[in-house]
Amino acid sequence: MTILSEQSVREFKHHLINGSNALGIKVSDHQSEQMLVHSKELMVWNKKINLTAIKKPLQIAEKHFIDSIAAASFLGNEQSVIDLGSGGGFPGIPIKIMNPSVNVVLIDSSRKKINFLKHIIRMLDLDTIDAIHSRVEDLHENNVYKNKFDAVISRAFTDLSKFVKLAAPFLNKKGAIYAMKGKNADQEITPEILEQYNLTTDHYRLPFEKSNRYVIKLSAKS
Numbered sequence: 001m002t003i004l005s006e007q008s009v010r011e012f013k014h015h016l017i018n019g020s021n022a023l024g025i026k027v028s029d030h031q032s033e034q035m036l037v038h039s040k041e042l043m044v045w046n047k048k049i050n051l052t053a054i055k056k057p058l059q060i061a062e063k064h065f066i067d068s069i070a071a072a073s074f075l076g077n078e079q080s081v082i083d084l085g086s087g088g089g090f091p092g093i094p095i096k097i098m099n100p101s102v103n104v105v106l107i108d109s110s111r112k113k114i115n116f117l118k119h120i121i122r123m124l125d126l127d128t129i130d131a132i133h134s135r136v137e138d139l140h141e142n143n144v145y146k147n148k149f150d151a152v153i154s155r156a157f158t159d160l161s162k163f164v165k166l167a168a169p170f171l172n173k174k175g176a177i178y179a180m181k182g183k184n185a186d187q188e189i190t191p192e193i194l195e196q197y198n199l200t201t202d203h204y205r206l207p208f209e210k211s212n213r214y215v216i217k218l219s220a221k222s
């Protein structure tokens with residue numbers, strides 16, 4: 001099925017590459033092609049299952065892909081990343097596309113969304129990435145995932161306090177938690193979080209619509 005005209009494809013890639021460039025991030029032609037494939041499938045599957053409220057191609061480019069790529073640029077050189085409540089694959093799939101050597105695990109409690117994510121992984125022929133159908137809390141005692149990750153990340157999953165509790169069991173000793181947030185991010189930071197973690201906040205603005213985004217990084221106090 002042709003979901004995008006040739007003109008729309010050109011506009012999508014242009015938007016993705018130029019918008020990322022404006023944030024100082026280089027997206028190659030191959031990477032933009034991979035994100036285009038993911039976007040087209042997102043639009044097709046979204047007609048049957050609820051993957052995203054964002055439906056226009058250029059908005060998908062900016063609000064899903066550029067947002068995920070920008071947040072990924074604040075990761076250190078982590079080699080294993082788990083994305084909690086990954087939904088349509090954000091930020092986990094763009095993280096993998098931008099950093100092919102990183103091991104990525106995507107978790108979601110919706111079987112339909114996991115089927116979609118497995119389909120994308122197959123279409124893009126990605127390796128060292130897995131999509132797991134589970135509630136996050138049901139994996140806390142699973143030795144495959146417990147204390148195994150350098151980074152736990154999420155976007156639009158839950159509030160910061162709850163995310164920290166759900167993320168902590170996955171971290172290895174040097175691991176860090178990354179929460180992608182929109183406006184009022186600072187209001188979610190509680191004294192309990194500051195007691196337990198060193199906190200840094202990075203900021204960027206989406207390049208076209210100009211809204212503010214924050215990545216809150218938490219690493220355990222030694």
Ligand SMILES: C[S@@+](CC[C@H](N)C(=O)[O-])C[C@H]1O[C@@H](n2cnc3c(N)ncnc32)[C@H](O)[C@@H]1O
Nearest residue numbers: 085086087090108109110134135136155156157
């Ligand atoms: C609002 S969506 C965000 C999706 C994606 N991270 C994004 O930013 O586009 C939240 C996702 O978390 C999943 N979810 C909610 N509670 C969960 C839980 N306890 N364990 C695993 N996934 C969960 C939902 O199925 C949904 O796909």
